[in-house]
Amino acid sequence: MTPIGEQLCYTDAYLRSVEARVTSVELGEALLVVLDRTVFYPGGGGQPSDRGLLLRALDGRSWTVSAARKSGGEIAHELESKGDDPPAVGDMLQVDLDWARRLALMRTHTALHALCGVVWRDYGALVTGGNMEPGGGRMDFEFERMSGDLVDAIEAAVNLELAAARDVKVAVLPREQAFAIPDLIRTRINLLPSGIEEIRTIEIVGLDLQADGGTHVSNTAEVGQIRVTGYESKGRINKRIRIELLDPVG
């Protein structure tokens, strides 16, 4: 299903505000508002959804958006209060992200890609999962021989790559073309549903290439440096590495 609303987070991660018209308001266990365009990221791939504000310029009324999610292909904004005065279909609203939080997530997400890239390049270990909050996150690897010494080396190697100010590029490729890239296989691209015709890729030029739906900064220099804050065994093969941004505020 092609969504009606423009989903700007996928084409311009730095867009923090936009004017939009309400196309649907649905009151279930939460109040969900769909707009004809939005800058909100709906969550997914380990990156939590955005938070922010909807503001109706006409009367100054505003609503806090506590989360966003995909609903029927559209990005739905979940309002904090169910209230008895929701926005109405047709209302023009200003859509504002909690930008400090989003930027921290973009930097964290990009740092995790650098971690993936280093662990793959230096140790050939596959990623099996990941999760993040603003300023810190974790990745799981099939990495039997991980140890404390290796973790120190990984931290140093990741920081070297971040400091190298590598560009981060977004592309949308036809499925066939994406599947022809050998490096994409390690992120389990082969698990993507067969109905998906286009695949969005994120490339840290010279380091990492992944199929990915999230938001990232455009250069690794914006991440700053990271610290490995922990590592654990989740079994003989599966290992978890936790990182955090040295400067979470940027």
Ligand SMILES: [Zn+2]
């Ligand atoms: Zn990602």
